Amino acid sequence: MSGSQSWLIRGAQVCAGGIADLILTDGLIQEAGPGLSSAGAQVLDAVGLIALPGLVDLHTHLREPGREDAETVSTGTQAAALGGFTAVHAMANTNPVADTAGVVEQIWRLGGQAGHCDVQPVGAVTSGLEGRQLAELGAMADSAARVRVFSDDGRCVSDAVLMRRALEYVKAFGGVIAQHAQETRLTDGAQMNEGEMSGLLGLTGWPAVAEEAIIARDCLLAAHVGSALHVCHVSTAGSVEIIRWAKSKGWRVTAEVTPHHLLLTDELAASYDPVYKVNPPLRTAADVEALRAGLADGIIDCVATDHAPHPVEDKETEWQVAAFGMTGLETALRVVHAAMVETGLLDWAGVANRMSARPAAIGQLDQHGRPLEAGSPANLVLYDPAARSVVDPAQHASRSRNTPFTGMELPGQVHATFLRGEPTVLDGKLAR
């Protein structure tokens, strides 16, 4: 903790509450309230800006080690900071896979060196993501990286016995299994949502049932063994209903939705532009409505980006050979603003809950997601809700350009991000 420089943030709207000043000293919010002053502090005029606790992403692909041509820990965390994030969970599908204490510690250290936001590694559930044998979950939990979230994301833990054992095993150290819910036999060769559009476009369908069947099974398994399940990137209306049912039973099930599933539909596939190719696929307008409603009422706990950078050559191709995935860190808050706030479904306190407090709680990051009050770690984002601009990937810090929001006008602009009292972003630009 450095923090020799104090900051006085003046006149911000704190979440959905009133206007307040914040004094950041020694990595903490020293004081919060109206009319504060602090001798020697650097002053940041935040009139008109909204202060939110630093955003936490449960689902980020940083690609390092292995695919540094797509993203590195450094560029990915720069993108995160510019998007208002102070912590990201780095998914395990790197090369080598993050399935040992050594690899998760390496990623954790790279994050610390880059310093743009905290990097919390996610450990693989199975060795090599191969779905055959449990990875050394306990060793990763006990490592310096302190792994609590385990996922084979990109692949589903298909084997019901293996999934059951994983859920049971992580109870010993309070872990959670984050499942990429995809019944593989039902999605062999799948390219896009199965429905009217896939039929017209002649692209192999990815049916909603392939997601919902796994979610239902895993909810039942989590209940049976009394463990915690987190459902990654929920994409269908039916999934929301299953999770609603599981939660109504009091089972320990949490869920996330991506920004792109809150805004975009499968009709975009008609362009055959693989920038719209993602797994799970973009669904229908009815699904988008259900996901928004589910996030608003808390059945879906949080927003997670599934930031999935890919080099140009993996997207400038025919649809069916292109890579799945979209970048998302730098647009997430703006998309949530458009999809949830401008529609009246969430206020800014709700956004703080779904993008900071809940994901921090699920990921067990006790230094993140805390309310902006005296004594909390000084992790926060200042956001200008009145700004509007067209998304231009050339301006992004991510090494990749595969954002589906290119050319779209979105509200808002991240003005500043603070990590433990130090600015990572100022005036919308990287501060370090």
Next chain:
Amino acid sequence: MKRHLISAADLSRDDALLILDTAEELAQMADRPIRKLPTLRGRTVVNLFYEDSTRTRISFEAAAKRLSADVINFSAKGSSVAKGESLKDTALTLEAMGADAVVIRHQASGAPHRLAGWVRGSVINAGDGTHEHPTQALLDAFTMRRRLGRLDGLRVTIVGDVLHSRVARSNVLLLRTLGAEVTLVAPPTLLPVAVSAWPCEVAYDLSAALPKADVVMMLRVQAERMNAAYFPTVREYSRRYGLDAARMALLPEHAIVMHPGPMNRGVEIAAEVADSHRSTIVEQVANGVSVRMAVLYLMLGGADPGGGAPTGVAAGAAGAISPESTGALEVAR
């Protein structure tokens, strides 16, 4: 007429009828001693074939050559494509060579759509994955109109693997545009789940559908479907959805039997049906050349880089070949 022909939905009713009328005039030329027109002299047509399809490639090649275009055949085998060159780089290469039209056959749905974003010339879809095959639909419509005299109100039954068939997709769209009534007959496993949104009827019982059909079009059953639980056995498929002589007898007297080829004799169509007087399968091949000539003529004829009307055809792409332009055809001989 749009610059590209990627989907049958790109064609308005007027566009489609113009192509069929033009093809009719060009077909008459095929009976003449000299079949070649100078219309596309100096133009370059590239046949870019990523999938084996001798039938379609030869058809396009013959069509382009009869219009005097320079034809470059670019097949995925033995080319830079086999060395891993991307579609985009291939497109830029063709662009640098000055291709006026690229006829593309590709195993990926949407590949012609992508190609159209990377080249200036016209892109003509010669079949993309399980998406569309618009010139096949045009030649099928041409064949129906020649045999039965009309398309408006014609009842067309398409039978078989609709889910994976680019021929079925293009036919449903084009026949709807031209006023025909389409019924799809297939096992439910081989229909798209949202087929109810398509502008056609759907039925599961072939024998019940045949008595009211003017046209029955049998689709090929691909070998790779046979072991993927789409139907129990080839024999059961053949019994329920194949067209044999007994079923053919259920058709009205005037009805015709079509197949886009290549056929699996004994699976979706019995040999005696394929070889019967109702079968138009050989005609479809011949008509394919005329229809593809019409497409190339109408898409390239009006955009002469030299600025003037294409040599030999006065009317260009402005309308159907008028009596004057037919005169030009005569001169061109």
